[in-house]
Amino acid sequence: MTEQRYLADSTVREFEATVERSLDDRVVLDGTHFYPTGGGQPNDTGTLRVPDADGDGEATLAVVDVEKTDTVYHRVDGAAPPAGTAVRGVVDWDRxxxxxxxxxxxxxxxxxxxxxxxxxxxxxxxxxxxxxxxxxxxxxxxxxxxxxxxxxxxxxxxxxxxxxxxxxxxxxxxxxxxxxxxxxxxxxxxxxxxxxxxxxxxxxxxxxxxxxxxxxxxxxxxxxxxxxxxxxxxxxxxxxxxxxxx
Ligand SMILES: [Zn+2]
Structure with a gap:
């Protein structure tokens, strides 16, 4: 189960994490500050920053949905990065x-x-x-x-x-x-x-x-x-x- 870091500290807007699994456009991280839909509170949105193909920059993937079933799934707008990728999550703070x-x-x-x-x-x-x-x-x-x-x-x-x-x-x-x-x-x-x-x-x-x-x-x-x-x-x-x- 992904560590639900927003439970311990709801003030964090940016965080580092590692991809544990990816399935088409869904990403499972080892830990997350993205809140998944639940308890009447909508999911967070934001971005995942990942190293780009040649490794000298960052590509940005929009996080369009977050849901929790057996673990927390981040649905991204694009191809999910492979397991082991280090990512930086940025939560849309206004929302x-x-x-x-x-x-x-x-x-x-x-x-x-x-x-x-x-x-x-x-x-x-x-x-x-x-x-x-x-x-x-x-x-x-x-x-x-x-x-x-x-x-x-x-x-x-x-x-x-x-x-x-x-x-x-x-x-x-x-x-x-x-x-x-x-x-x-x-x-x-x-x-x-x-x-x-x-x-x-x-x-x-x-x-x-x-x-x-x-x-x-x-x-x-x-x-x-x-x-x-x-x-x-x-x-x-x-x-x-x-x-x-x-
Ligand atoms: Zn409540």
Whole structure:
């Protein structure tokens, strides 16, 4: 399995790696900072720089898709370099950083909805310019939406720290609020969890089991606008929000 280096450090934009396998236009590296689609967060894009044929320069291959199945596959626009090739990966940072801001904002929104409306998050999808979240709730009013927006912007202004760590699943199920962490949504094959925590270490505002990439403090999220709501059936509401500058 490719070492998923973005789990340990989501701030790295450029990295060195070695091709382990290549299949037509797909490349498997020994380690990567490219995030593969998952958990409502889209894949990273960017480039792989490889030595060109005569060895005195670099050729650039666009990374157009990244997916994780048995390992992480980078789909490139062109022929994949052979096994053993040393490459330099460059992540499209504008896109990735927008995903990080939206992902942290989504955790804040999920926590606010649970705390204030007892509304559980049942789905989410983020993009580089907007995000949506589905919650178990009959119907939010305009006042509710304004309150949620105010609350989220307060949490952004508080510049709360965001950190992550791994935890044994059995320990997490015993010690954490499983509804909040949404551990119950994860397949039983996952025995070690990555926990993303927002707020003070001794009394965190939110803890969620998550393999996504996040900003370091909530002020990086920027100003939140709750755009609106639509119904997804009598018990589910879909909220859409945007972040300043995206
Ligand atoms: Zn998450």
């Amino acid at each position: 990735r950083y927008a995903h990080m801001r939206y992902h942290t904002a989504q955790h804040l929104l999920s926590a606010v909805l649970l705390e204030e409306f007892d509304a559980r998050t049942v789905g989410n999808q983020l993009y580089a310019d907007r995000a949506r979240l589905d919650a178990d709730y009959p119907k939010f009013s305009e006042t509710d939406l304004a309150d949620v927006e105010t609350r989220m912007n307060g949490l952004v202004d508080d510049a709360l720290p965001v950190r992550h760590y791994t935890m044994d699943r059995a320990d997490a199920e015993a010690e954490l609020d499983t509804e909040r962490t949404r551990i119950d949504l994860l397949p039983s094959s996952i025995t070690e969890l990555r926990i993303v925590e927002v707020g003070d270490a001794d009394d965190p505002f939110d803890r969620t089991a998550c393999a996504g990439t996040h900003v370091g403090t909530t002020d990086e999220v920027g100003e939140v606008t709750v755009v609106g709501r639509t119904t997804q059936g009598s018990e589910t509401e879909r909220l859409t929000f945007t972040l300043a500058g995206t």
